[in-house]
Amino acid sequence: MPNTHIWIKTPLATFTANGLDASGGIVVEHGVISEILGAGQQPAKPGYAVFDAREHVVLPGLINTHHHFYQTLTRAWGPVVNQPLFPWLKTLYPVWARLTPEKLALASKVALAELLLSGCSTAADHHYLFPGGLENAIDVQVEAVRELGMRAMLTRGSMSLGEADGGLPPQQTVQQGQVILEDSQRLIKQYHERGEGAQIQIALAPCSPFSVTQEIMRQSADLAEELDVRLHTHLAETLDEEDFCLQRFGLRTVDYLDSVGWLSSRTWLAHGIHFNPDEIARLGQAGTGICHCPSSNMRLASGICPTIDLEAAGAPIGLGVDGSASNDASNMILEARQALYIQRLRYGAEKITPELALGWASKGSARLLGRTDIGELAVGKQADLAFFKLDELRFSGSHDPVSALLLCGADRADRMMIGGQWRVIDGQIEGLDVAQLIADHRQAAKELIAG
Numbered sequence: 324m325p326n327t328h329i330w331i332k333t334p335l336a337t338f339t340a341n342g343l344d345a346s347g348g349i350v351v352e353h354g355v356i357s358e359i360l361g362a363g364q365q366p367a368k369p370g371y372a373v374f375d376a377r378e379h380v381v382l383p384g385l386i387n388t389h390h391h392f393y394q395t396l397t398r399a400w401g402p403v404v405n406q407p408l409f410p411w412l413k414t415l416y417p418v419w420a421r422l423t424p425e426k427l428a429l430a431s432k433v434a435l436a437e438l439l440l441s442g443c444s445t446a447a448d449h450h451y452l453f454p455g456g457l458e459n460a461i462d463v464q465v466e467a468v469r470e471l472g473m474r475a476m477l478t479r480g481s482m483s484l485g486e487a488d489g490g491l492p493p494q495q496t497v498q499q500g501q502v503i504l505e506d507s508q509r510l511i512k513q514y515h516e517r518g519e520g521a522q523i524q525i526a527l528a529p530c531s532p533f534s535v536t537q538e539i540m541r542q543s544a545d546l547a548e549e550l551d552v553r554l555h556t557h558l559a560e561t562l563d564e565e566d567f568c569l570q571r572f573g574l575r576t577v578d579y580l581d582s583v584g585w586l587s588s589r590t591w592l593a594h595g596i597h598f599n600p601d602e603i604a605r606l607g608q609a610g611t612g613i614c615h616c617p618s619s620n621m622r623l624a625s626g627i628c629p630t631i632d633l634e635a636a637g638a639p640i641g642l643g644v645d646g647s648a649s650n651d652a653s654n655m656i657l658e659a660r661q662a663l664y665i666q667r668l669r670y671g672a673e674k675i676t677p678e679l680a681l682g683w684a685s686k687g688s689a690r691l692l693g694r695t696d697i698g699e700l701a702v703g704k705q706a707d708l709a710f711f712k713l714d715e716l717r718f719s720g721s722h723d724p725v726s727a728l729l730l731c732g733a734d735r736a737d738r739m740m741i742g743g744q745w746r747v748i749d750g751q752i753e754g755l756d757v758a759q760l761i762a763d764h765r766q767a768a769k770e771l772i773a774g
């Protein structure tokens with residue numbers, strides 16, 4: 324029997340909306356949070372199943388807003404370990420071009436399982452590789468998401484500007500505009516759920532200025548407007564990209580974004596590092612979301628996202644682990660720790676608190692995905708909850724439980740609930756043979772590199 328009515332009783336600590344007292348617990352009814360109880364309070368109605376949470380710190384399920392699941396097959400690959408973005412991409416593209424549906428299924432399952440175990444309940448993926456034979460990549464990912472019982476924003480990515488036309492990716496990895504648009508329409512029609520509690524959503528996501536035509540950017544924006552879905556792309560990640568935009572379009576990145584009709588609140592951007600004050604003001608004015616990817620930005624030495632300036636201007640900030648070839652771990656709670664630390668280097672210790680970083684990983688990320696039903700522990704929100712225990716050596720002697728998650732380096736949730744259903748119990752994913760998955764995935768990764 325599913326847990327339709329459950330009282331998560333007297334948690335050790337919680338991270339609630341507006342710091343609301345939840346020391347009496349959280350009541351879940353039909354997959355939604357129906358009550359937040361203060362000290363000594365009981366649920367309004369009797370007869371709830373009780374889950375004793377006295378050893379758990381309870382967070383809203385974390386939300387990852389940028390990833391490339393397929394890249395779990397090329398983690399820590401020798402030739403690119405010490406490369407910055409452009410040479411890193413040029414070396415990896417031919418390997419990625421050999422991706423198959425079977426390999427993508429394994430890669431997606433691994434990325435999702437890893438995210439889930441790190442406290443993540445909703446994951447966005449940016450999939451832009453559709454070589455011959457992999458035309459149904461997003462359909463493959465939908466299956467993986469359903470198997471894990473998570474929520475996902477699967478973005479129909481695209482590459483349409485190959486080397487032959489001055490782009491970065493090799494010709495065999497690019498598609499014609501018409502093919503991209505038709506598949507985008509099909510996927511939205513087939514999978515995009517609307518309204519509260521949606522499990523699967525689709526967005527449109529041309530890859531980056533250096534891998535798509537301006538035409539496909541404009542057409543994607545028009546289609547997103549027409550079908551009311553969100554827009555996602557990489558922008559202002561490196562200075563090489565800025566140089567590319569200046570040379571090819573005679574525009575800086577934000578001018579380019581504006582020129583193709585993307586400077587809007589429908590858009591969220593991965594990275595968003597190299598902006599001047601005027602560009603930050605324009606992004607804020609438009610309400611364009613920025614997904615901060617701290618680990619990836621450090622690994623590729625791309626730079627530091629100006630999060631606080633963007634937020635002050637009005638641009639929402641969320642977090643993303645980015646693909647596993649540039650942040651080889653898909654771990655959301657560790658990503659919040661990375662955000663805390665890299666942003667302190669930019670803005671100082673007083674301004675960047677654990678609560679701020681956790682807020683980016685939850686409510687901020689929800690805003691990027693255009694969702695108001697997830698990302699907060701509050702009445703009426705989906706019962707997507709992450710439960711962490713502080714019983715490992717790394718937490719011993721810690722005092723404030725919420726701060727301890729980030730400062731002591733929590734890396735694994737003990738339990739996960741999504742829409743009121745337990746998906747992780749005692750650190751194990753319900754119904755998934757992880758050992759078998761690792762064995763199959765390792766084999767697939769070896770084959771992919773071998774060619």
Ligand SMILES: [Zn+2]
Nearest residue numbers: 557593645646
């Ligand atoms: Zn990326």
